[in-house]
Amino acid sequence: MEGVNADYFVRVVERRAGAELRIKQRSAGDVGCVVWDAALVLAKYLETSAFYRVGLHSFTGKSVVELGSGTGLVGLMASVLGAHVTVTDLEELQGLLNTNINDNKHLVTGSIQAKVLKWGESVKHLPPEPDYILVADCIYYEQSLEPLLWTMKELAGTNSCILCCYEERTMGNNPKIEIRFFELLQSDFDIEEIPVDRHDEEYRSEDIHILHIKRKIHH
Structure with a gap:
Protein backbone atom coordinates (compact mmCIF):
# COMPACT_ATOMS: atom_id res chain seq x y z
CA MET A 1 0.00 0.00 0.00
CA GLU A 2 1.21 3.49 -0.78
CA GLY A 3 -0.02 6.79 0.57
CA VAL A 4 -1.59 9.21 -1.90
CA ASN A 5 -2.92 11.89 0.40
CA ALA A 6 -4.95 12.05 3.59
CA ASP A 7 -8.10 10.87 1.80
CA TYR A 8 -6.83 8.05 -0.44
CA PHE A 9 -4.39 5.18 -0.47
CA VAL A 10 -3.52 2.94 -3.41
CA ARG A 11 -3.89 -0.80 -3.76
CA VAL A 12 -1.54 -2.14 -6.41
CA VAL A 13 -2.91 -5.21 -8.19
CA GLU A 14 -0.40 -7.09 -10.30
CA ARG A 15 -1.49 -8.74 -13.53
CA ARG A 16 -0.32 -11.91 -15.25
CA ALA A 17 0.63 -9.93 -18.33
CA GLY A 18 1.21 -6.20 -18.57
CA ALA A 19 1.29 -3.27 -16.20
CA GLU A 20 -0.31 -3.39 -12.78
CA LEU A 21 -3.67 -1.88 -11.91
CA ARG A 22 -3.54 0.93 -9.35
CA ILE A 23 -6.77 1.23 -7.39
CA LYS A 24 -7.43 4.21 -5.14
CA GLN A 25 -9.31 3.49 -1.93
CA ARG A 26 -10.73 5.94 0.58
CA SER A 27 -9.13 5.97 4.00
CA ALA A 28 -12.55 6.65 5.52
CA GLY A 29 -15.96 5.52 4.32
CA ASP A 30 -18.41 2.68 4.05
CA VAL A 31 -18.26 -0.71 2.32
CA GLY A 32 -17.69 0.53 -1.24
CA CYS A 33 -14.52 2.46 -0.52
CA VAL A 34 -11.89 -0.30 -0.26
CA VAL A 35 -10.81 -3.34 -2.27
CA TRP A 36 -12.29 -6.34 -0.47
CA ASP A 37 -10.69 -9.79 -0.68
CA ALA A 38 -13.58 -11.23 -2.70
CA ALA A 39 -13.10 -8.53 -5.35
CA LEU A 40 -9.41 -9.40 -5.61
CA VAL A 41 -10.17 -13.12 -5.92
CA LEU A 42 -12.78 -12.53 -8.63
CA ALA A 43 -10.62 -10.05 -10.56
CA LYS A 44 -7.71 -12.47 -10.61
CA TYR A 45 -10.04 -15.35 -11.56
CA LEU A 46 -11.26 -13.37 -14.59
CA GLU A 47 -7.67 -12.91 -15.67
CA THR A 48 -6.87 -16.58 -15.17
CA SER A 49 -9.95 -17.71 -17.10
CA ALA A 50 -9.29 -15.38 -20.01
CA PHE A 51 -5.55 -16.01 -20.11
CA TYR A 52 -5.76 -19.80 -20.05
CA ARG A 53 -9.23 -20.17 -21.62
CA VAL A 54 -10.28 -22.27 -18.63
CA GLY A 55 -13.99 -23.01 -18.60
CA LEU A 56 -15.09 -19.59 -19.83
CA HIS A 57 -14.28 -17.72 -23.00
CA SER A 58 -12.22 -14.66 -23.83
CA PHE A 59 -13.63 -11.33 -22.62
CA THR A 60 -12.70 -9.60 -25.90
CA GLY A 61 -15.73 -7.73 -27.24
CA LYS A 62 -18.09 -9.08 -24.57
CA SER A 63 -20.60 -6.87 -22.76
CA VAL A 64 -20.20 -6.80 -18.97
CA VAL A 65 -22.15 -5.16 -16.15
CA GLU A 66 -20.74 -5.13 -12.64
CA LEU A 67 -23.12 -4.65 -9.70
CA GLY A 68 -21.96 -2.99 -6.50
CA SER A 69 -18.64 -2.07 -8.09
CA GLY A 70 -17.20 -0.05 -5.20
CA THR A 71 -13.66 0.86 -6.28
CA GLY A 72 -14.22 -0.69 -9.73
CA LEU A 73 -11.41 -3.26 -9.60
CA VAL A 74 -13.37 -6.21 -11.01
CA GLY A 75 -14.91 -4.27 -13.86
CA LEU A 76 -11.58 -2.64 -14.66
CA MET A 77 -9.93 -6.06 -14.93
CA ALA A 78 -12.63 -7.17 -17.39
CA SER A 79 -12.12 -4.02 -19.48
CA VAL A 80 -8.34 -4.56 -19.51
CA LEU A 81 -9.10 -8.04 -20.86
CA GLY A 82 -11.08 -6.54 -23.76
CA ALA A 83 -14.66 -6.36 -22.50
CA HIS A 84 -17.07 -3.44 -22.86
CA VAL A 85 -17.89 -2.80 -19.22
CA THR A 86 -20.43 -0.78 -17.28
CA VAL A 87 -19.54 -0.51 -13.60
CA THR A 88 -22.42 0.47 -11.33
CA ASP A 89 -22.90 1.69 -7.79
CA LEU A 90 -24.64 4.40 -5.79
CA GLU A 91 -24.32 8.10 -6.61
CA GLU A 92 -21.87 8.73 -3.77
CA LEU A 93 -19.37 6.22 -5.19
CA GLN A 94 -19.30 7.59 -8.75
CA GLY A 95 -16.39 9.91 -7.98
CA LEU A 96 -14.18 7.08 -6.75
CA LEU A 97 -15.21 4.84 -9.66
CA ASN A 98 -14.41 7.51 -12.24
CA THR A 99 -11.08 8.32 -10.55
CA ASN A 100 -10.02 4.69 -10.84
CA ILE A 101 -11.26 4.43 -14.43
CA ASN A 102 -9.23 7.52 -15.37
CA ASP A 103 -6.13 6.34 -13.51
CA ASN A 104 -6.12 2.99 -15.34
CA LYS A 105 -7.63 3.90 -18.73
CA HIS A 106 -4.26 3.48 -20.48
CA LEU A 107 -4.54 -0.27 -19.76
CA VAL A 108 -8.10 -0.71 -21.06
CA THR A 109 -8.37 -2.65 -24.33
CA GLY A 110 -12.19 -2.73 -24.38
CA SER A 111 -14.15 0.13 -22.85
CA ILE A 112 -15.47 1.10 -19.41
CA GLN A 113 -17.99 3.57 -18.06
CA ALA A 114 -19.59 4.16 -14.65
CA LYS A 115 -23.33 4.52 -14.10
CA VAL A 116 -25.52 5.05 -11.06
CA LEU A 117 -27.59 2.03 -10.05
CA LYS A 118 -29.57 1.39 -6.90
CA TRP A 119 -30.60 -2.25 -6.66
CA GLY A 120 -34.31 -2.75 -7.13
CA GLU A 121 -34.67 0.24 -9.45
CA SER A 122 -34.84 0.40 -13.26
CA VAL A 123 -31.99 -1.11 -15.29
CA LYS A 124 -33.18 0.36 -18.60
CA HIS A 125 -30.08 2.62 -18.77
CA LEU A 126 -27.78 -0.43 -18.71
CA PRO A 127 -26.83 -2.80 -21.56
CA PRO A 128 -29.61 -5.40 -21.84
CA GLU A 129 -28.79 -9.08 -21.27
CA PRO A 130 -25.01 -8.61 -20.95
CA ASP A 131 -22.71 -11.54 -21.63
CA TYR A 132 -21.39 -11.33 -18.07
CA ILE A 133 -22.74 -9.89 -14.83
CA LEU A 134 -20.11 -9.57 -12.11
CA VAL A 135 -20.98 -9.41 -8.41
CA ALA A 136 -18.26 -9.30 -5.72
CA ASP A 137 -18.88 -9.18 -1.96
CA CYS A 138 -22.46 -7.93 -2.16
CA ILE A 139 -24.09 -10.37 0.29
CA TYR A 140 -23.99 -8.57 3.61
CA TYR A 141 -27.24 -6.66 4.26
CA GLU A 142 -30.42 -8.66 4.65
CA GLN A 143 -32.56 -5.78 3.38
CA SER A 144 -30.53 -5.59 0.16
CA LEU A 145 -30.90 -9.27 -0.86
CA GLU A 146 -34.26 -9.01 -2.62
CA PRO A 147 -33.37 -5.77 -4.48
CA LEU A 148 -30.04 -7.32 -5.57
CA LEU A 149 -31.71 -10.49 -6.84
CA TRP A 150 -34.45 -8.50 -8.59
CA GLU A 178 -26.11 -16.18 3.18
CA ILE A 179 -28.71 -18.95 3.66
CA ARG A 180 -31.50 -16.52 2.75
CA PHE A 181 -29.60 -15.36 -0.33
CA PHE A 182 -29.35 -18.92 -1.66
CA GLU A 183 -33.00 -19.64 -0.88
CA LEU A 184 -34.01 -16.63 -2.97
CA LEU A 185 -31.43 -17.28 -5.69
CA GLN A 186 -32.46 -20.87 -6.34
CA SER A 187 -36.00 -19.98 -7.38
CA ASP A 188 -34.81 -18.29 -10.59
CA PHE A 189 -31.19 -19.35 -11.11
CA ASP A 190 -29.04 -22.44 -11.47
CA ILE A 191 -25.86 -22.29 -9.39
CA GLU A 192 -22.51 -24.01 -9.86
CA GLU A 193 -19.56 -23.37 -7.56
CA ILE A 194 -16.16 -22.96 -9.22
CA PRO A 195 -13.70 -25.23 -7.36
CA VAL A 196 -10.99 -23.39 -5.43
CA ASP A 197 -8.29 -25.17 -7.43
CA ARG A 198 -9.52 -23.26 -10.50
CA HIS A 199 -9.07 -19.88 -8.81
CA ASP A 200 -5.84 -17.93 -9.22
CA GLU A 201 -2.96 -19.83 -7.63
CA GLU A 202 -2.11 -16.97 -5.26
CA TYR A 203 -5.41 -15.14 -4.84
CA ARG A 204 -7.61 -17.84 -3.34
CA SER A 205 -9.02 -18.83 0.03
CA GLU A 206 -11.24 -21.63 1.33
CA ASP A 207 -13.54 -18.92 2.76
CA ILE A 208 -14.04 -17.17 -0.60
CA HIS A 209 -16.44 -18.74 -3.09
CA ILE A 210 -16.99 -18.05 -6.79
CA LEU A 211 -20.36 -19.03 -8.19
CA HIS A 212 -21.27 -19.47 -11.86
CA ILE A 213 -24.96 -18.56 -12.07
CA LYS A 214 -27.38 -18.86 -14.99
CA ARG A 215 -31.06 -17.99 -15.29
CA LYS A 216 -33.38 -20.95 -15.19
CA ILE A 217 -35.37 -21.48 -18.36
CA HIS A 218 -38.98 -21.89 -17.27
CA HIS A 219 -41.15 -23.81 -19.71
Whole structure:
Protein backbone atom coordinates (compact mmCIF):
# COMPACT_ATOMS: atom_id res chain seq x y z
CA MET A 1 0.00 0.00 0.00
CA GLU A 2 1.21 3.49 -0.78
CA GLY A 3 -0.02 6.79 0.57
CA VAL A 4 -1.59 9.21 -1.90
CA ASN A 5 -2.92 11.89 0.40
CA ALA A 6 -4.95 12.05 3.59
CA ASP A 7 -8.10 10.87 1.80
CA TYR A 8 -6.83 8.05 -0.44
CA PHE A 9 -4.39 5.18 -0.47
CA VAL A 10 -3.52 2.94 -3.41
CA ARG A 11 -3.89 -0.80 -3.76
CA VAL A 12 -1.54 -2.14 -6.41
CA VAL A 13 -2.91 -5.21 -8.19
CA GLU A 14 -0.40 -7.09 -10.30
CA ARG A 15 -1.49 -8.74 -13.53
CA ARG A 16 -0.32 -11.91 -15.25
CA ALA A 17 0.63 -9.93 -18.33
CA GLY A 18 1.21 -6.20 -18.57
CA ALA A 19 1.29 -3.27 -16.20
CA GLU A 20 -0.31 -3.39 -12.78
CA LEU A 21 -3.67 -1.88 -11.91
CA ARG A 22 -3.54 0.93 -9.35
CA ILE A 23 -6.77 1.23 -7.39
CA LYS A 24 -7.43 4.21 -5.14
CA GLN A 25 -9.31 3.49 -1.93
CA ARG A 26 -10.73 5.94 0.58
CA SER A 27 -9.13 5.97 4.00
CA ALA A 28 -12.55 6.65 5.52
CA GLY A 29 -15.96 5.52 4.32
CA ASP A 30 -18.41 2.68 4.05
CA VAL A 31 -18.26 -0.71 2.32
CA GLY A 32 -17.69 0.53 -1.24
CA CYS A 33 -14.52 2.46 -0.52
CA VAL A 34 -11.89 -0.30 -0.26
CA VAL A 35 -10.81 -3.34 -2.27
CA TRP A 36 -12.29 -6.34 -0.47
CA ASP A 37 -10.69 -9.79 -0.68
CA ALA A 38 -13.58 -11.23 -2.70
CA ALA A 39 -13.10 -8.53 -5.35
CA LEU A 40 -9.41 -9.40 -5.61
CA VAL A 41 -10.17 -13.12 -5.92
CA LEU A 42 -12.78 -12.53 -8.63
CA ALA A 43 -10.62 -10.05 -10.56
CA LYS A 44 -7.71 -12.47 -10.61
CA TYR A 45 -10.04 -15.35 -11.56
CA LEU A 46 -11.26 -13.37 -14.59
CA GLU A 47 -7.67 -12.91 -15.67
CA THR A 48 -6.87 -16.58 -15.17
CA SER A 49 -9.95 -17.71 -17.10
CA ALA A 50 -9.29 -15.38 -20.01
CA PHE A 51 -5.55 -16.01 -20.11
CA TYR A 52 -5.76 -19.80 -20.05
CA ARG A 53 -9.23 -20.17 -21.62
CA VAL A 54 -10.28 -22.27 -18.63
CA GLY A 55 -13.99 -23.01 -18.60
CA LEU A 56 -15.09 -19.59 -19.83
CA HIS A 57 -14.28 -17.72 -23.00
CA SER A 58 -12.22 -14.66 -23.83
CA PHE A 59 -13.63 -11.33 -22.62
CA THR A 60 -12.70 -9.60 -25.90
CA GLY A 61 -15.73 -7.73 -27.24
CA LYS A 62 -18.09 -9.08 -24.57
CA SER A 63 -20.60 -6.87 -22.76
CA VAL A 64 -20.20 -6.80 -18.97
CA VAL A 65 -22.15 -5.16 -16.15
CA GLU A 66 -20.74 -5.13 -12.64
CA LEU A 67 -23.12 -4.65 -9.70
CA GLY A 68 -21.96 -2.99 -6.50
CA SER A 69 -18.64 -2.07 -8.09
CA GLY A 70 -17.20 -0.05 -5.20
CA THR A 71 -13.66 0.86 -6.28
CA GLY A 72 -14.22 -0.69 -9.73
CA LEU A 73 -11.41 -3.26 -9.60
CA VAL A 74 -13.37 -6.21 -11.01
CA GLY A 75 -14.91 -4.27 -13.86
CA LEU A 76 -11.58 -2.64 -14.66
CA MET A 77 -9.93 -6.06 -14.93
CA ALA A 78 -12.63 -7.17 -17.39
CA SER A 79 -12.12 -4.02 -19.48
CA VAL A 80 -8.34 -4.56 -19.51
CA LEU A 81 -9.10 -8.04 -20.86
CA GLY A 82 -11.08 -6.54 -23.76
CA ALA A 83 -14.66 -6.36 -22.50
CA HIS A 84 -17.07 -3.44 -22.86
CA VAL A 85 -17.89 -2.80 -19.22
CA THR A 86 -20.43 -0.78 -17.28
CA VAL A 87 -19.54 -0.51 -13.60
CA THR A 88 -22.42 0.47 -11.33
CA ASP A 89 -22.90 1.69 -7.79
CA LEU A 90 -24.64 4.40 -5.79
CA GLU A 91 -24.32 8.10 -6.61
CA GLU A 92 -21.87 8.73 -3.77
CA LEU A 93 -19.37 6.22 -5.19
CA GLN A 94 -19.30 7.59 -8.75
CA GLY A 95 -16.39 9.91 -7.98
CA LEU A 96 -14.18 7.08 -6.75
CA LEU A 97 -15.21 4.84 -9.66
CA ASN A 98 -14.41 7.51 -12.24
CA THR A 99 -11.08 8.32 -10.55
CA ASN A 100 -10.02 4.69 -10.84
CA ILE A 101 -11.26 4.43 -14.43
CA ASN A 102 -9.23 7.52 -15.37
CA ASP A 103 -6.13 6.34 -13.51
CA ASN A 104 -6.12 2.99 -15.34
CA LYS A 105 -7.63 3.90 -18.73
CA HIS A 106 -4.26 3.48 -20.48
CA LEU A 107 -4.54 -0.27 -19.76
CA VAL A 108 -8.10 -0.71 -21.06
CA THR A 109 -8.37 -2.65 -24.33
CA GLY A 110 -12.19 -2.73 -24.38
CA SER A 111 -14.15 0.13 -22.85
CA ILE A 112 -15.47 1.10 -19.41
CA GLN A 113 -17.99 3.57 -18.06
CA ALA A 114 -19.59 4.16 -14.65
CA LYS A 115 -23.33 4.52 -14.10
CA VAL A 116 -25.52 5.05 -11.06
CA LEU A 117 -27.59 2.03 -10.05
CA LYS A 118 -29.57 1.39 -6.90
CA TRP A 119 -30.60 -2.25 -6.66
CA GLY A 120 -34.31 -2.75 -7.13
CA GLU A 121 -34.67 0.24 -9.45
CA SER A 122 -34.84 0.40 -13.26
CA VAL A 123 -31.99 -1.11 -15.29
CA LYS A 124 -33.18 0.36 -18.60
CA HIS A 125 -30.08 2.62 -18.77
CA LEU A 126 -27.78 -0.43 -18.71
CA PRO A 127 -26.83 -2.80 -21.56
CA PRO A 128 -29.61 -5.40 -21.84
CA GLU A 129 -28.79 -9.08 -21.27
CA PRO A 130 -25.01 -8.61 -20.95
CA ASP A 131 -22.71 -11.54 -21.63
CA TYR A 132 -21.39 -11.33 -18.07
CA ILE A 133 -22.74 -9.89 -14.83
CA LEU A 134 -20.11 -9.57 -12.11
CA VAL A 135 -20.98 -9.41 -8.41
CA ALA A 136 -18.26 -9.30 -5.72
CA ASP A 137 -18.88 -9.18 -1.96
CA CYS A 138 -22.46 -7.93 -2.16
CA ILE A 139 -24.09 -10.37 0.29
CA TYR A 140 -23.99 -8.57 3.61
CA TYR A 141 -27.24 -6.66 4.26
CA GLU A 142 -30.42 -8.66 4.65
CA GLN A 143 -32.56 -5.78 3.38
CA SER A 144 -30.53 -5.59 0.16
CA LEU A 145 -30.90 -9.27 -0.86
CA GLU A 146 -34.26 -9.01 -2.62
CA PRO A 147 -33.37 -5.77 -4.48
CA LEU A 148 -30.04 -7.32 -5.57
CA LEU A 149 -31.71 -10.49 -6.84
CA TRP A 150 -34.45 -8.50 -8.59
CA THR A 151 -31.74 -6.50 -10.36
CA MET A 152 -29.87 -9.66 -11.38
CA LYS A 153 -33.10 -11.14 -12.74
CA GLU A 154 -33.98 -7.97 -14.66
CA LEU A 155 -30.52 -7.73 -16.23
CA ALA A 156 -29.75 -11.36 -17.03
CA GLY A 157 -30.77 -13.00 -20.27
CA THR A 158 -30.85 -16.77 -20.72
CA ASN A 159 -27.29 -16.64 -22.10
CA SER A 160 -25.88 -14.26 -19.49
CA CYS A 161 -23.21 -15.67 -17.18
CA ILE A 162 -23.31 -14.26 -13.65
CA LEU A 163 -20.09 -14.59 -11.68
CA CYS A 164 -20.70 -13.97 -7.98
CA CYS A 165 -17.85 -14.00 -5.49
CA TYR A 166 -18.39 -13.72 -1.75
CA GLU A 167 -16.51 -14.28 1.46
CA GLU A 168 -18.14 -16.70 3.86
CA ARG A 169 -18.49 -14.95 7.20
CA THR A 170 -19.44 -16.57 10.50
CA MET A 171 -20.00 -13.47 12.65
CA GLY A 172 -23.40 -12.17 13.70
CA ASN A 173 -26.22 -12.49 11.16
CA ASN A 174 -23.93 -13.32 8.23
CA PRO A 175 -24.68 -17.09 8.09
CA LYS A 176 -28.42 -16.40 8.14
CA ILE A 177 -28.09 -13.78 5.40
CA GLU A 178 -26.11 -16.18 3.18
CA ILE A 179 -28.71 -18.95 3.66
CA ARG A 180 -31.50 -16.52 2.75
CA PHE A 181 -29.60 -15.36 -0.33
CA PHE A 182 -29.35 -18.92 -1.66
CA GLU A 183 -33.00 -19.64 -0.88
CA LEU A 184 -34.01 -16.63 -2.97
CA LEU A 185 -31.43 -17.28 -5.69
CA GLN A 186 -32.46 -20.87 -6.34
CA SER A 187 -36.00 -19.98 -7.38
CA ASP A 188 -34.81 -18.29 -10.59
CA PHE A 189 -31.19 -19.35 -11.11
CA ASP A 190 -29.04 -22.44 -11.47
CA ILE A 191 -25.86 -22.29 -9.39
CA GLU A 192 -22.51 -24.01 -9.86
CA GLU A 193 -19.56 -23.37 -7.56
CA ILE A 194 -16.16 -22.96 -9.22
CA PRO A 195 -13.70 -25.23 -7.36
CA VAL A 196 -10.99 -23.39 -5.43
CA ASP A 197 -8.29 -25.17 -7.43
CA ARG A 198 -9.52 -23.26 -10.50
CA HIS A 199 -9.07 -19.88 -8.81
CA ASP A 200 -5.84 -17.93 -9.22
CA GLU A 201 -2.96 -19.83 -7.63
CA GLU A 202 -2.11 -16.97 -5.26
CA TYR A 203 -5.41 -15.14 -4.84
CA ARG A 204 -7.61 -17.84 -3.34
CA SER A 205 -9.02 -18.83 0.03
CA GLU A 206 -11.24 -21.63 1.33
CA ASP A 207 -13.54 -18.92 2.76
CA ILE A 208 -14.04 -17.17 -0.60
CA HIS A 209 -16.44 -18.74 -3.09
CA ILE A 210 -16.99 -18.05 -6.79
CA LEU A 211 -20.36 -19.03 -8.19
CA HIS A 212 -21.27 -19.47 -11.86
CA ILE A 213 -24.96 -18.56 -12.07
CA LYS A 214 -27.38 -18.86 -14.99
CA ARG A 215 -31.06 -17.99 -15.29
CA LYS A 216 -33.38 -20.95 -15.19
CA ILE A 217 -35.37 -21.48 -18.36
CA HIS A 218 -38.98 -21.89 -17.27
CA HIS A 219 -41.15 -23.81 -19.71
